[in-house]
Amino acid sequence: MYVKRNYGFWMTLNWSKKPLLIGLLYSILVCAGYILIDQQFYVPWQPISIIGIAVAFYLGFKNNSSYDRTWEARKIWGSIVNNSRSFAAASVSFIQGKDDERVKKELIYRHLAWITALRHQLRLSRPWEHLENRLKEVYSPTICEDYNTKLNKELLEFISKEELSHLEGKSNLATQIMKRQAIRLQELKDLNYFDDFRHMELHQLMVSFYEDQGKSERIKNFPFPRQYASTALWLTFVFCAFVPLGLLDIFQEANNWIFWICPFFSALIIWVFFLMEKDR
Template sequence: MYTERRYGYWTTINWSRRGFFFGVFTSLVALGCYFVVGAKCFFVPWQPVLLVGTALAFYLGFKNNASYDRLWEARKIWGAIINNSRSFAAMVLGFVTNLHAPDSVSEKELHAIKRRLIFRHLAWLTCLRYQLRTPRKWEHTEETERFNKYFPNLKTPELHVKMDEVLQEFLSAEEMADLEGKSNKATQVLTAQTLDLQHLRERGLLDDFRHMELQKFVSMMYDEQGKSERIKNFPFPRQYATVPLLLIKFMSFLLPFALIEDFEKVGPNFVWMIIPFNGIVTWVFILMEMIGDYSENPFEGTYNDVPISNISRTIEIDLKEMLREAKIPEPLQPVDGMLM
């Protein structure tokens, strides 16, 4: 997530400069036809160009709206995870008591149980964010190299720190071993949470009502995980993602042939002006297409993602402070205006 007020002009141009260069290339193709074959053979009336441009503008508007919906839905999902995490921790702290237990346990053991439940929740959060950062074929995996080049100080935590190293703080060695080889570790952690809550109910440390309320929040976590996985694992339909770029390239080839006649009327040397004009028009359309394209996958770990690393750290800080832990991690800070 970019945290400054707006992207810099040079950053925007540098990010999308290939669109301008493609427009220059198609202009040179048109000029080659103009000078080599002859002028009159390659004039194109404005009407078809306007029709293609208008259709393309509507199409890009639709695509960008749909892409933004995916991005905003992802942010709402993780907003719900924040709220549910705080509520779950508060309930654990208030509900796990000796009130209905036939055999009371010490306050130290009660605190250890509460800590285990809350830390397991943080383990689930860790597994989920690592799973969401796993690259998919349709994501911008090629951006990693460019990302490291232009933002060398910015590191996506999930891509540079192994998940097991993080989980060691939250799970016992036995639970860590149980996760080995599991394809969906986040699901297994929630399953362990459910079994632990049932065990506490059997010991009388939770009554029926409190057990059901806590289990309801575990079910909510399953829901939010499933929603996140739906966005992650089901790409923006490829037909909608592919056609706009093809239309832009088609229009970029067509537009110079419509511009030639108008610039020729100004003067023979002005024909060369189609190069910057077509480059700028092509760049504008490709820039709009790229904005939608980079909003489709809100968990891939690049510039415009939902900052799930930062959200997870915020939840970790809140829950550890609720537990009165001595060691509280520092909030993640933006690096070069980026917050992951």
């Protein structure tokens, strides 16, 4: 997600210039064919504009749905942040006993390992994702993690090699780490590091973390329905294919150089609609 103050025009143009250039080339060919063939072929603009309105409504619905998914993800992230702070504060204040500083550090570091594992899992690729668009300085830097090597290296900063070895072969490391955290809390309770009430408070935080993880995985593993996304794309293609033919209806009576403004207007309209289609 882009988090700086302004998102510049040239940045937008950089990742969306392909439809603009192809649309300009297509429009020039249509207008040139209109002149060279010397036959009046065009489509009245009125029905094309109706198609454009329908496509715009469809794209608006899709973009609103995409924003809702983004906002839900933002709320989930905020919940993880807040509950993590609460867990760290509870660990520091609740735990009392022999070598309690080491125990506090162990719990907090294991929680950091859970966050790290969850981050890596959520960045794994899915078949419906457009991996070819993850180009540096075009959409965003490549963010897919090296799940097999980099993850283990980062986890070793927070948990021991012995604990990491127990995670080998597990398909969902974040879940297993949280399971180990719950077991460890029960062990500490049995050793009288905290009482039953405080143990229940810590356990409720574990439940919250599981819920946040499940919500995150729901967004990751259930994409925006492909029939809606694909239909919007093909409707955009259909509308943009008719745009130059419709503008010929408007510019055909223009004199000399004014006629050649038509390809640029066509390219601009095509670019705007594909920009809305891609902005999701």
